Amino acid sequence: MLSKKCKYAIHALVYLAERYDQGPIQIEEIAKKQHIPHKFLEAILLELRHADILESKKGKGGGYFLVKKPTEVNLMQVMRLIDGPIALLPCVSLNFYGRCEECKSEKICGIRDSLALVRDETLRVLEQSTLAKILKREKQLAQK
Amino acid sequence: MLSKKCKYAIHALVYLAERYDQGPIQIEEIAKKQHIPHKFLEAILLELRHADILESKKGKGGGYFLVKKPTEVNLMQVMRLIDGPIALLPCVSLNFYGRCEECKSEKICGIRDSLALVRDETLRVLEQSTLAKILKREKQLAQK
DNA sequence: ATTTAATCTATTGATTTAGTAGGCTTTTAG
């Protein structure tokens, strides 16, 4: 399951995507509208800034804004950044590879294939899920 | 990521699948061969028995054995049992449904669709991954 | 009756998650 932190991150990003090119948005505004604890959100946005997804401006009139286009940010990136590996085993992770200690030999493990397949399918869907698409869907759903 | 407990469970089940119809296998044997702490494995096997995947026999010559055929036990069942939900959000979980507190309205959430799709693809693969298939694959890999 | 092996309850230590506190730095407005 996604961590709360990751859900918060996604909601904040969608919020910023909706206000793309409208200048900096303050943490406090996002926190209130999305019901996220201010200080926690602060840490999350900082992480997204360090990953070059957001940029910030200090002082009065400051805040956060997307530095990438909403079509260029997807759930795969965000989830990897906040929650780490997408794969269900370290030994099939592309970005966080590690041996499974309990496996004698990786070459003989019959589980890996299945979980590598799960990983591929998951990545395919998450990579398609851009902020732009999520936003579009939300607007469609809101209209009904 | 899968918990260690779940990995242990899968390895133990594959071990028992390989010895299907050969009578009870003792915890101690599985623990040694699969490098799983005896007491921890004990708890895991008990859980699998309560889920009617395994059965046990007490006393001398006792142990655990599969009560279902290796073709009838798959990773979806095992992972759900040991680690809980497969879905990445409670609100898209089929077996462990729960509201996402931080979402104002489930109907307007643009993230759910993507994660429901991830869930479907994941379930499809995991349900296909039976003990029989895993075992077959391991034997193939071992020959090379 | 003794031994073997699973059963069950309770407890523990380590790690992760979710959040809080508080001072520091930069920017803008007056």
Added chain:
DNA sequence: CTAAAAGCCTACTAAATCAATAGATTAAAT
């Protein structure tokens, strides 16, 4: 130049989950 606004950064903490352990109990076989 100084006060206020807003993000930056480090450290800490409470609660939950994970990984395992301890020890006494029950059931079956010989």
